Amino acid sequence: METTKLSSKGQVIIPKAFRNNLHWESGLELVVIDTGDGLLLRPKAPFAPSKLAEVFGMLKGKVVAKSDAEIAAALNQDVRRKWRGGH
Secondary structure, three states, rough: OOOOOOOOOEOOOOOHHHHHHHHOOOOOOOOEEEEOOOEEEOOOOOOOOOOHHHOOOOOOOOOOHHHHHHHHHHHHHHHHHHHHOOO
């Protein structure tokens, strides 16, 4: 366990070992979440969350619906290929 101090400006230094493990570099924006027990820091998502209805139709090309059977067959084929080591 490592410790750190809160500065008079409200700043906290995250120990280098943690920053290295998490690949957090200077300038990374973090979201601060109050858990009730303390604070949780998470990297800010690069894009705002969106709903399917907001982005549907943005990609060009013909969309062909697949049946449940076609999806299951494709998944089974992929699992078999990966199981045999043919990544």
